[in-house]
Amino acid sequence: MSVVQTENLNIAAFDHMPSPEEIKARVPMTVPANAAVVAGRKAVMDILDRRDPRVFVVVGPCSIHDAEAGLDYARRLKKLADEVSQTMVLVMRVYFEKPRTSTGWKGFINDPFMNDSFRIDVGMERARKFLLDVSEIGLPTGTEALDPIAPQYYGDLISWTAIGARTSESQTHREMSSGLSTPVGFKNATDGDLEVAINAIISAAHPHSFLGINSHGVSAITRTRGNRYGHVVLRGGGGRPNYDTVSISLAEQALTKAKLPRNVVVDCSHANSWKKPEYQPLVMKDVAHQIREGNDSVVGMMIESNLVAGNQPIPADLSQLKYGCSVTDACVSWETTEEMIRNTDAMLRDVIGKRERRA
Numbered sequence: 441m442s443v444v445q446t447e448n449l450n451i452a453a454f455d456h457m458p459s460p461e462e463i464k465a466r467v468p469m470t471v472p473a474n475a476a477v478v479a480g481r482k483a484v485m486d487i488l489d490r491r492d493p494r495v496f497v498v499v500g501p502c503s504i505h506d507a508e509a510g511l512d513y514a515r516r517l518k519k520l521a522d523e524v525s526q527t528m529v530l531v532m533r534v535y536f537e538k539p540r541t542s543t544g545w546k547g548f549i550n551d552p553f554m555n556d557s558f559r560i561d562v563g564m565e566r567a568r569k570f571l572l573d574v575s576e577i578g579l580p581t582g583t584e585a586l587d588p589i590a591p592q593y594y595g596d597l598i599s600w601t602a603i604g605a606r607t608s609e610s611q612t613h614r615e616m617s618s619g620l621s622t623p624v625g626f627k628n629a630t631d632g633d634l635e636v637a638i639n640a641i642i643s644a645a646h647p648h649s650f651l652g653i654n655s656h657g658v659s660a661i662t663r664t665r666g667n668r669y670g671h672v673v674l675r676g677g678g679g680r681p682n683y684d685t686v687s688i689s690l691a692e693q694a695l696t697k698a699k700l701p702r703n704v705v706v707d708c709s710h711a712n713s714w715k716k717p718e719y720q721p722l723v724m725k726d727v728a729h730q731i732r733e734g735n736d737s738v739v740g741m742m743i744e745s746n747l748v749a750g751n752q753p754i755p756a757d758l759s760q761l762k763y764g765c766s767v768t769d770a771c772v773s774w775e776t777t778e779e780m781i782r783n784t785d786a787m788l789r790d791v792i793g794k795r796e797r798r799a
């Protein structure tokens with residue numbers, strides 16, 4: 441009797457992927473980019489530690505699919521960030537990895553040509569280059585860490601990380617977060633459950649040992665120190681938003697009960713806006729109002745925004761793509777984004793000033 445093959449029965453191919461070191465050699469860190477990352481991380485950590493009275497806002501496209509439009513966005517955002525720097529730290533949302541409810545385009549790293557060629561090697565290098573370019577503009581970047589190997593390729597260029605609603609309960613993602621060098625926002629689950637995010641913060645704060653890769657792309661027992669900068673992100677779910685005063689108070693109580701810092705970020709999009717971009721300004725205004733009224737647990741907000749409002753399906757002929765328009769979730773336009781950020785700046789000026797004077 442011969443041995444019957446029992447492994448890799450559903451694997452079509454193993455194609456070569458350059459190591460993190462090789463990709464970094466092609467797109468090396470620069471001094472100005474490094475300075476933006478260090479400053480961005482410090483600002484967010486200081487906000488979480490209450491050493492900085494401002495709030496951070498992670499704002500940008502639902503996903504990056506066109507580097508040129510993305511950089512156009514980044515240049516505009518940098519000007520806005522400088523304008524409102526008294527009250528807010530703007531972090532550009534640079535999402536390359538999309539967790540899908542069932543199927544769909546999984547992002548710029550997975551399929552950079554958006555034609556099912558899945559050139560992850562090209563996607564990873566281009567993603568790294570994009571992050572470098574945004575950082576050189578002087579903006580910190582925030583991303584969702586979905587693939588547990590990917591941070592080895594670009595983690596040095598990230599200032600804030602999200603663990604998404606579909607993965608906050610995943611041990612793999614909690615382990616990975618325990619080793620990330622950035623603050624990590626854990627989203628409540630898609631059904632609205634906040635406990636998974638609280639458990640994720642506790643888990644990620646501890647050291648873990650797990651299977652990963654090192655910078656040479658070799659399997660490694662990865663041993664982490666634990667990440668004390670975990671916090672919750674309220675994104676709504678289970679058919680209802682959770683940015684209202686009662687939901688935020690419940691989140692504060694849950695954090696206190698778990699002996700965790702009362703740090704809450706509100707995602708103005710997703711189930712908090714019923715996935716309708718036109719509601720995002722209302723959510724942001726409501727949350728800014730809560731801060732004005734004395735709330736001190738909300739440390740940040742998130743906005744899904746692009747140059748052009750709405751979204752578009754990915755056409756078979758990519759030349760038909762509308763410039764600056766999302767190919768995933770619908771976003772608010774650049775003009776609306778400016779208005780949202782400027783209104784929030786005006787609403788927060790007094791309260792942030794008071795916090796500053798108290799310090």
Ligand SMILES: O=C[C@H](O)[C@H](O)COP(=O)(O)O
Nearest residue numbers: 502538539540541542544769
């Ligand atoms: O923000 C992104 C989307 O909400 C998430 O990736 C899920 O998208 P889908 O439900 O369209 O698959």
Ligand SMILES: C=C(OP(=O)(O)O)C(=O)O
Nearest residue numbers: 539604605606627675710
């Ligand atoms: C997938 C996202 O969010 P959530 O995990 O809240 O669905 C996202 O922000 O792209």
